[in-house]
Amino acid sequence: MTLEVGVLGYRFMGNAHANAMARLPMFFPDAPAIERSVLVGRDETALSEAADRFGFSSTATDWADVVDEVDVFYNLGPNHVHAEPSIAALEAGTPVFCEKPLAPTLERAESMADAAREAGEDVPAGCAFNYRFVPAIQYAKELLEAGELGEIRHVRGRYLQDWLVDPDAPWSWRNDEELAGSGALGDLGSHTVDLLRFLVGSDDLAGEIERVSGQLQTFVDERPVPGEEEETRPVTVDDAYTGQLEFASGATGVLEGTRVAAGHKNDHTVEIHGSEGSLRFSLERLNELEILRDDENRGYETVLITDEDDPYVDHWWPPGHVLGWEHTFVHENYEFLRAVAEGNRFEPSFEDGLAAQRVLDAVERSDERGEWITLE
Amino acid sequence: MTLEVGVLGYRFMGNAHANAMARLPMFFPDAPAIERSVLVGRDETALSEAADRFGFSSTATDWADVVDEVDVFYNLGPNHVHAEPSIAALEAGTPVFCEKPLAPTLERAESMADAAREAGEDVPAGCAFNYRFVPAIQYAKELLEAGELGEIRHVRGRYLQDWLVDPDAPWSWRNDEELAGSGALGDLGSHTVDLLRFLVGSDDLAGEIERVSGQLQTFVDERPVPGEEEETRPVTVDDAYTGQLEFASGATGVLEGTRVAAGHKNDHTVEIHGSEGSLRFSLERLNELEILRDDENRGYETVLITDEDDPYVDHWWPPGHVLGWEHTFVHENYEFLRAVAEGNRFEPSFEDGLAAQRVLDAVERSDERGEWITLE
Amino acid sequence: MTLEVGVLGYRFMGNAHANAMARLPMFFPDAPAIERSVLVGRDETALSEAADRFGFSSTATDWADVVDEVDVFYNLGPNHVHAEPSIAALEAGTPVFCEKPLAPTLERAESMADAAREAGEDVPAGCAFNYRFVPAIQYAKELLEAGELGEIRHVRGRYLQDWLVDPDAPWSWRNDEELAGSGALGDLGSHTVDLLRFLVGSDDLAGEIERVSGQLQTFVDERPVPGEEEETRPVTVDDAYTGQLEFASGATGVLEGTRVAAGHKNDHTVEIHGSEGSLRFSLERLNELEILRDDENRGYETVLITDEDDPYVDHWWPPGHVLGWEHTFVHENYEFLRAVAEGNRFEPSFEDGLAAQRVLDAVERSDERGEWITLE
């Protein structure tokens, strides 16, 4: 059986997922057969050009016509378009893969998670936190789950970008609260929170995040509208946020996300200290993991996670032939599509998307109220 | 005229300052002439041995006999001994150089700063934040003051150590609230806060820290008493703290200090992002500064701050012949003793020590009250 | 017009090129249309499985049936199979893309270059030195050609692997002189020499390599035959080589290649010092280039070569979304196929393959004769 896939969104994320789908047969021959069936968007010309390039057999301008016609629905549109089509698809019993953050508001994220719950376990609803699928992160997870770092003491997650350092960088939907929900907080923070939850969130490790403090900051209040001379629009989201965490286990943490860190392009860093060791990872060197195991190491080992028995690596190239950012999409598509074909639960799920959003929402409330916020 | 120096404390800090004094004539020949006159402590045997080794001409067991007899008084004892002798010295008109943190409580730090204020500007009262005197930090300060990084957006300070990772690491006065005031917060955090204030605290840059949130955590509640079998004592201070900052300018920041970060010996890191560039510094590579200037750089430059025209370097060795941790003490002693000889104000002063303490006290209150704390 | 492509070899290199071809339409839409037409090999079962997976429409077991039937011929077999089919293809007027090193012996490489010369400029004969097509290397080339590093003084090229550190690592054709020509020298050294020639070999920079000294070493004399218990076969090639170079300009250099450098998986490093700056590159961090320009920098900048206007990057992802090893194959296939479609010369050509081989042959002769060897 070939799964017919419908995809909403044909820009950056559309491209990343279409590429991932296209690469499965050569590198993951046991992945379910799929057809890139229908690409959904509003601008017909651009859509048609994209469908051609991404290898889709048809296009549609109304997602409502698609969500119950396909075997799988990918929601890769801007944040404010996540909820309605995803819920409709789930109500039609169609598995959904939705980009992160799950929704611009906690309320809508909750509706989406509700819809997923009602659709049932055999209708996977995945939230596309692709960084879980970096081989080095999977390897780190294995070390952590095996107890190699002992009890978790501290985590540190930061996601630094610089594309808004320049006050004249153009306005986009990502600067608008209505469309995006929040700025660095949702866009970057959702990745960081999910990664930390994935790595240390199990009950045997740090458990869930229980208490949060945070702040948001906007440094540039308005930005020029692209193509429209001398017009500006207000920036209604944060350029940057910081946060502090306490986990159920008592482990503590700090968070940062910013679009104004000069010199950092896509620097997503996670660092973990346990009672028996430490780990460091940076997305800009995604093939590497820095590992310190107290009983064996005096300093961090810089390990290239590209050996044949490292996660997913046997599908690719020999040791030392490094992978790129896009490979994370191949891995998550492989896992998600297998879950669809087998009617299994997939993680990160809408629940995980919601859990991340709860933390970020608490960061925002902490900033507003000047209080530490305890999560339920 | 030769300045007679009295020093209270003959362990780690006593050694570091005695060494610094001993090295001035060869490398800083324009430093004031001094005599290592009297070393103060309680254990006469150890004291006498130390006086011999450190080159002191006499010893005393009561600081009260010393503070008004010498030209300069160094207070290098544990935190709980900082206030009384320092105040007595200042009341006697004797300049004081006191180790950090200024005092175990904010109240006592305020008394010390009061005493310094009353003693007047020509009686220097210095707080020995030696990391201001790393050449790379002085160089960073020059860049920042010259506006090379533009407006400050974010700061990040963390001080990671690992000597308490092991639950069986022995108890010491540093684990006791009465004697130390706090744990990582005061010991490590005071350095970090001072360094950030030094680098970006001027009104042209980020200004003072205005708002703070924080948390403290103790992971190991009791520790074995050294030499006394099977006895333990309670740990009444924090093993680690985290904090968030907002500066007067709106710049934001995060802080961390911990004694349980496996693999980090003395890793004091400061990172700064401005609208036109970024900086990174780590104490474990103290000869290096990482610099990014937006208009010249695409990535950080790793610069060895050992050129002849770099701060203090002309006193030492040719380019690339790296300095060590102890050299910071030579620099601060040089500056402090010059201030004493000339009756000038010295910075970091007791006011700076107090300012750092106010921030740390706010971190502690934030942890207790579950609120963001606004500093007056 | 669609170019029909025939490919000899279906293992590691077959996979890398098939993947590259498959990715062109989505990312390089202006690349010539191609059909993965026929895959050539000897083991019919394996071949057929590979053809399926790599997307070839047919298979053949005799290259002689293929070379004059297709529009382009890729020779991706072991070194000893490079000469005959490539020459036959060129004699038939079929453009050839051949993996490196060009041939196991200098003599055969010369025949291949002769055949390419006779086929004429409009029949491209490319030697697949893929590392020329790393964006960071292309960027380095631009800097060098623009004179940003001044006169070249030194180069340093080393290629470190560790897969033969273990004396029990199995024997393969790569350990056999007959089949491979040489060991680390040809396999790794050909990449290094080509990269150095590409970067500094133009007459305005260092010019050609004029004088060479070298040594070869085999540390493990025999290795176990895979699957055949207790049988071993002799290792008749080098495990490692070193070399020294002098260029026409007087610039000097050192070379190293080894399969027994514990801890290095695929560490191909090139470093260049000029009168006005320096560069460093390592394949294990292939998105990065370290750049020092004397008039602007005091230390190396670590630059992520992933900006939109960096070579090839606009075809892929936003800044900081790093590429992998395989992307170099997409770039070289794009360039090669365009040259084929337009009947243009392609570089690296068989001439370049031959030039690299001449240097390596001189390294080998230097080792044998105990002399520096001057190249003609």
Next chain:
Amino acid sequence: MTLEVGVLGYRFMGNAHANAMARLPMFFPDAPAIERSVLVGRDETALSEAADRFGFSSTATDWADVVDEVDVFYNLGPNHVHAEPSIAALEAGTPVFCEKPLAPTLERAESMADAAREAGEDVPAGCAFNYRFVPAIQYAKELLEAGELGEIRHVRGRYLQDWLVDPDAPWSWRNDEELAGSGALGDLGSHTVDLLRFLVGSDDLAGEIERVSGQLQTFVDERPVPGEEEETRPVTVDDAYTGQLEFASGATGVLEGTRVAAGHKNDHTVEIHGSEGSLRFSLERLNELEILRDDENRGYETVLITDEDDPYVDHWWPPGHVLGWEHTFVHENYEFLRAVAEGNRFEPSFEDGLAAQRVLDAVERSDERGEWITLE
């Protein structure tokens, strides 16, 4: 008994050794008592100023008056002044500590080694290769001697400086063959060869260097005389050299030394690959050692060699409080003076100085003759 020390030379090396002597009592209280007795030089004013600053009780302008009057003689003058005074001292039975390289020519180095041999084992004749006394190097030596890296396969030593990159950098005695013997080769290469011999030269490891190939290059033929307008003097030594090595065990190596490597101040790097692990060290990060042990590590550990039980560290500061370049002089003075006091052999000896010189001489002959040179 207090050893009276006479020192020839009062510039860079004079300062480094005087400082080391001054620091012994505080940090190495078991070092022999010494008096900085007489400082020897030609320029009486400068000499007298230096004697004051370095703490010498007297001065002399003729070394001949000194060598038999003191208990120890330090020869810290330029290379061409090494032989005669050192030999005279040894003939007078006075222990000698001589800076490296031992002499400007192999012949003179041989005379010096002869004199040392004739003086007998209880008259230590040390060659001041201070880098042997970096704690990280001593630690590396321990690992190697314990067999932790297995059989040595490759070594790589390079010493990169940039102070002659600028063609207008002034002429000095270091550019003159008569005064210096050679350029980068002797000045930098002697350090590198000694360090490699120290680390892997024992018979259980790689053994002695047996075969050498090399080249020397001068990029700037004349340089301006400081202070004398528009006058230049010829550069008669090398700006840079390269070499290849084969050791008795069959291990191979490459060498480089240069004064024209833009961006490198004092970058002395040693890397070693064995059958069971690898090591890396760089002088610009002299507190760190990168270690890979095949059976424990997948990647290099970056270890701070500053723990209490690391070589020499217990004499200094707590873990992570890094040492500087000058500390190596304290360690070597401690060891040398102990050898003097106890009438013991000291290493590195004049024999070691001679052995390094033989290798460098062979590098030079290889360059002249165009041959590999076998050492006797």
